[in-house]
Amino acid sequence: MRCRTTKIEYIKRGQPEAGVALFESESLKWPGFVEFDDVNWKILTYSALGL
Numbered sequence: 185m186r187c188r189t190t191k192i193e194y195i196k197r198g199q200p201e202a203g204v205a206l207f208e209s210e211s212l213k214w215p216g217f218v219e220f221d222d223v224n225w226k227i228l229t230y231s232a233l234g235l
Contacts, residue, residue: 187218189206
């Protein structure tokens with residue numbers, strides 16, 4: 185999985201690649217998951233690899 189955060193100003197300028205990569209050190213593969221909590225501004229990741 186590849187995730188990025190990009191400011192709306194970059195998108196409006198046509199520069200979405202100017203964002204910052206997220207979770208670069210995570211290995212998120214099925215059956216793992218990412219959950220976004222926009223109310224509390226939290227992200228939960230789970231990776232079942234190695235279990």
